[in-house]
Amino acid sequence: AxxxxxxxxxxxxxxxxxxxxxxxxxxxxxxxxxxxxxxxxxxxxxxxxxxxxxxxxxxxxxxxxxxxxxxxxxxxxxxxxxxxITHPPKGEFKETSGPQATKQTATVTFTARGEHKYQRNSQAVIDETVEPYIVDKDGNRATLDADGYYVVPG
Known part of the structure; x- marks a missing residue:
């Protein structure tokens, strides 16, 4: 050919x-x-x-x-x-205000967007059996540092 x-x-x-x-x-x-x-x-x-x-x-x-x-x-x-288009879930913005170098926590809620996997007749849902994770700007999973924090540069 x-x-x-x-x-x-x-x-x-x-x-x-x-x-x-x-x-x-x-x-x-x-x-x-x-x-x-x-x-x-x-x-x-x-x-x-x-x-x-x-x-x-x-x-x-x-x-x-x-x-x-x-x-x-x-x-x-x-x-x-x-x-x-497959839209990823969107997380809400949370900001903490405690003193620096102290433990701070926040609960983030995610919302499904768009239609469900090409069926065109149902809205997307979040699969709650899959553990969520944070990704960097290139789509790679972010990992915890030695102190137990997520560090996501960029």
Whole structure:
């Protein structure tokens, strides 16, 4: 099979067009199978009332023909579709005010948002059988330090 190239776009900011920073990495296809596209510059804020975003995938033999979301690709094709958003639960903000270097506690309540796992007919729920955890800005689990505190830089 000959080599092909693929780009994807997701309208993260919901402005009705595919902006340059909404484009995925370029993936090269050399055989049948699954292709994973990465959206490194995607927006992190998404309105929780929005459950779908517009998406476009373009494939062609020449990568230069599909560098933008529109235009002619003599050796390829385009697919437009909507993709469902999975919103993470949102925790409430809590602030403590005790003296520094003393134990402080707070109880944080989380609220489920969005629709439940692509069923489109029920709201999301929080699985209370799974222990919650804190993640850093890259999505990695934060761990307790030697003093028993979560340290989440950034």
């Amino acid at each position: 000959s080599e092909a190239h693929i780009y994807g776009w997701v309208d993260f900011n919901q402005n009705g067009k595919f902006d340059e920073d909404e484009r995925s990495n370029l993936a090269t296809i050399t055989q049948d199978g699954t292709v994973e596209l990465t959206f490194a510059n995607s927006k992190t804020y998404i309105d929780p009332s929005v459950n779908e975003l517009g998406a476009r995938v373009r494939i062609a033999k020449k990568a230069t023909e599909i560098e933008s979301p529109t235009g002619m690709a003599f050796s390829g094709e385009v697919e437009d579709f909507k993709t469902q």
